[in-house]
Amino acid sequence: MNSLFIALNLIKRTIGNRRGFLLFIITPALIMSLIIGFAAKQDEKASVLYINSDEGPVGRHILRELEYTGRYRLSVAATPDAMRTAVIEHKADAAFIIPAGFSEGLKEGRGMHVELLELSMSEASFTLRMSVDQTIRQVSMAMRGLDASGQADDRLNLVLEQVEKHQVRAARTDYGWYASPVLGLATGILLMFLMGLVNSSVSIMVEDRKQKTMTRIFTAPVRAYEIMLGNFLGSFAVGTLQIVLVLTFTRYVMNFSYGLPFMQHLLVMECFLLAVIGIGSAVAGLIRNSENIGAVNSMVSAPTCMLGGCFWPVSIMPEFMQKLANFVPQTWAIEAIRRLGLGQGLGDVAMHLSVLGLFALVLLGIGSVVMKPGETEAG
Incomplete structure (x- = not known):
C-alpha cells in the first residue's frame, strides 16, 4: 500500500500538470503522427x-x-x-x-x-x-x-x-522481406521520448533529495524496498501510458501499419521502458546538484539515442561505433522491432529482450543502492 501511494504521487508530479501531460503524453503522439503522415505523403502520386x-x-x-x-x-x-x-x-x-x-x-x-x-x-x-x-x-x-x-x-x-x-506485365509481390522504411525512424523517435522520462525521474529525485523529502521518507516506518518499488511503479505507469497512447493513436487513428502485432510491439517497448527506468534511477543517484540536471540530456539521452540508431541506421556508422552501440538499450530495442517487422517471432528476439531485461536489472540494482540518502549524502 505504501508503494502505491508513492507511485501515485510520482505520477501526479510527472503528468499531473499541463506541462508534464503535454510533454510526455500529447507531444510524442503528435510528433509520431507527423512523421507517419509525412511518410504517407511520400507514397502518394x-x-x-x-x-x-x-x-x-x-x-x-x-x-x-x-x-x-x-x-x-x-x-x-x-x-x-x-x-x-x-x-x-x-x-x-x-x-x-x-x-x-x-x-x-x-x-x-x-x-x-x-x-x-x-x-x-x-x-x-x-x-x-x-x-x-x-x-x-x-x-x-x-x-x-x-x-x-x-x-x-x-x-x-x-x-x-x-x-x-502492355500485354506482358511485371507483377509485384510483397513477401514481407523488408520492414516498413518508416518503422525504424518512428521507433527511434518513440524511444527518444521515453528517454525523456530519465530527465523527469532525475529531476524529481534530485528535488526530493534537495528538499530532504527523501531523507524523511527513508526515516519513516516504510521499508526501503517499498520506496524503490513505489518510484518504479510510478515511472513504469507513466511510460506505459505514453507507449500505449502513441501506438494506439498511430495504429488505429492514423491507420499506420508497423508490420508487427500490437502486443509484440508493446512487449519490446515495455522491456525498453524497464531499462530506461533503470538508467534514470542510476543517474539520479549520481547527480548531487539540481543545476547539473541539464547535463543528463547531453551526456546520457542524446548520445545513447544517436549511438543506438534512433536517428540513422547503426550499419552506416564506423565499425568501432557499431560495437559501442551494443552497450546501449536503444540498439537492442530497435533491432528487436525490426526483426518482428520482418515477420520473425518472439523466439527470434528472445536474446534482445533478455539483454534489455539485464540492462534494467543491473541499473535498477545500482539505483536502489546509490539512492539511499544515508549512503549518498553527508550529514
Whole structure:
C-alpha cells in the first residue's frame, strides 16, 4: 500500500500538470503522427504538369506511358509561365514540355529532348526524367526498325498502340522481406521520448533529495524496498501510458501499419521502458546538484539515442561505433522491432529482450543502492 501511494504521487508530479501531460503524453503522439503522415505523403502520386505541343503520335504515347506507371498525377498547364509558377510555389512536384515537331524530329533521326522543369532534384523529378527518356529510347528503336523495313510512316501508330496495351506485365509481390522504411525512424523517435522520462525521474529525485523529502521518507516506518518499488511503479505507469497512447493513436487513428502485432510491439517497448527506468534511477543517484540536471540530456539521452540508431541506421556508422552501440538499450530495442517487422517471432528476439531485461536489472540494482540518502549524502 505504501508503494502505491508513492507511485501515485510520482505520477501526479510527472503528468499531473499541463506541462508534464503535454510533454510526455500529447507531444510524442503528435510528433509520431507527423512523421507517419509525412511518410504517407511520400507514397502518394507526384503532381506533374505538362504541355504537349507535339501534333504527332509520340507526344501522346509519352503521356499514356507515364499514366500507366501509376506514379504521377498528370495535369495540363495553360501556359509555360503558369507551369513555372506552379513549380516554384510547390503546387507541382515537376513539369515538362514536349516541343512542337517532336514526332517528326525523331522520325528524321534528330536528337529530340523533353524540357523538364524542377525546383530542385527530387525523387519525383528524377524518376520522371528516367521514365520519359526510356520511353523516347524505345520509340527511337522502333522507328529505326521500321525505317529499315521502309514502313515507318504506315506502321508507327500501330506499333505504339501495341506497346500501350502492355500485354506482358511485371507483377509485384510483397513477401514481407523488408520492414516498413518508416518503422525504424518512428521507433527511434518513440524511444527518444521515453528517454525523456530519465530527465523527469532525475529531476524529481534530485528535488526530493534537495528538499530532504527523501531523507524523511527513508526515516519513516516504510521499508526501503517499498520506496524503490513505489518510484518504479510510478515511472513504469507513466511510460506505459505514453507507449500505449502513441501506438494506439498511430495504429488505429492514423491507420499506420508497423508490420508487427500490437502486443509484440508493446512487449519490446515495455522491456525498453524497464531499462530506461533503470538508467534514470542510476543517474539520479549520481547527480548531487539540481543545476547539473541539464547535463543528463547531453551526456546520457542524446548520445545513447544517436549511438543506438534512433536517428540513422547503426550499419552506416564506423565499425568501432557499431560495437559501442551494443552497450546501449536503444540498439537492442530497435533491432528487436525490426526483426518482428520482418515477420520473425518472439523466439527470434528472445536474446534482445533478455539483454534489455539485464540492462534494467543491473541499473535498477545500482539505483536502489546509490539512492539511499544515508549512503549518498553527508550529514
